Amino acid sequence: MQPFRLHVFVCDQVKPEGVPGCAARGSGKTLEALRREVGKQGLADEVQVTACGSIGLCERGPDMVVYPEGTWYSGVTPDVVPEIVASHFRGGTPVERLVNRDEGALKDEIRGNRDRYLATLKAKDAAGALPDDLLQTIRGFQESRVILTALELDLFTAVGDGAAAADVARRSGTDGRATETILNALAAMGLLVKRDGAFATTPVTKRFFAASSPDDARAAMLHQSSLWQRWSHLTECVRTGAPATVTEMAERGDDWTRPFIAAMHRGAAERAPHVVRAVGVAGVRRMLDVGGGSGAYSIAFAQASPALTAELFDLPTVLPIAEGHVAAAGLSGRVTTRAGDLRTDAFGHGYDLVLLSAICHMLGPDENRDLLRRCREALSDGGRLVISDFLLDEDRAGPKSAALFSINMLVGTRSGASYTEGDYRAWLAQAGFVETTRVRLPGPAHLVVARRG
Secondary structure (H helix, E strand, O other), X not given: OOOOOEEEEEEOOOOXXXXXOOHHHOHHHHXXXXXXXXXHOOOOOOEEEEEEOOOOOOOOOOOEEEEOOOEEEOOOOHHHHHHHHHHXXXXXXXXXXXXXXXHHHHHHHHHHHHHHHHHHHHXXXXXXXXXXXXXXXXXXXXXXXXXXXXXXXXHHHHHOOOEEHHHXXXXXXXXXXXXXXXXXXXXXXXXXXXXXXXXXEOHHHHHHHOOOOOOOOHHHHHHHHHHHHHHOOHHHHHHHXXXXXXXXXXXXXXXXXXXXXXXXXXXHHHHHHHHHHHHOOOOOOEEEEEOOOOOHHHHHHHHHOOOOEEEEEEOOOOHHHHHHHHHHOOOOOOEEEEEOOOOOOOOOOOEEEEEEEOOHHHOOHHHHHHHHHHHHHHEEEEEEEEEEEEEEOOOOOOOHHHHHHHHXXXXXXXXXXXXXXXXXXXXXXXXXXXXXXXXOOOOOEEEEEEEEO
């Protein structure tokens, strides 16, 4: 079987720093250039480009192999990609100066690199050294902290399309030596480019971290800085069973609330269309969005059906943010807001659909039982409750995203956690719901949908 005329494998294996490899020689940029050029030359339906692990020519990278003829290339930098695509992929003539033709020498080199690699692994194991991937995970906080500090200080905006460290420090009101140190680290991480002593943003950091971009995600990412403070108390939290401090959301200032809602809005706006398609709007005229945050879900449901009105229920500190998003969507007449506390307040009556998105994980089991009971009371006969949240496997040991989110709740709430599908089914049955189903969606969170019995 050959679904594509050519299948191109490009080595993109990441090895420990200092060890020769294609990723260290820029294979990521080569892959990006290949995919872009294949599309540009109209070959996307004929040529498949796939990233792969090591192909054994570690000192020569970036390396790639073109099948079915088995042409082995080395030194494929982005600047030669257009020539390879035009001459070889389109015209059928390989670029000879980059092709490895000596099969025997190729095998010897690959065998030698393999033997050296295995010998290195054996020596590390004999010395009791930690595996590289485990060590990298342990040290992962270092890169995270560098990025968060850069976002807190708005360094990417200060760098812009080009600036010396001294200029960035002056614009940011930061120390010159310290600023240059962190800018160098960001460049080493691939988040800035350094040329002739000046720094510039990359296309990715310019798009997502600079204030001039319409896709600026800095406000949302600052929520991670808030989480950093909480997670730093994890050891004591595990020792005592309680978070170091818990401040209820109603008591938090704008410096916490706005980044939090901004972070939630980015995720919700991306996810909302999937939820609307999965749930459907047939027969839904009145919807209640409990803890609706930015209003992304209420907006998406209202946009999907002109007959639908939504009421967003949340704290007074959150509603002005939601109202801004609703107004921007032109839906102020059909998406309304109501202030209240979802932990204690009654929700009213006569709704066809009640949505609990990213709510249940904040609460303990008893609180969730009470919440679901009040949601049932708010529904019309046959109305549906939709829970959107992380779902743990029944043994609670996975998936990783849900298990780690339970840690986030451990350090930030009194009794919150991720829960299993079985937990929700039991609580819903106790509250009087029937026809409970699970709906899997792209991403780490899924839906549990039940009907009022």
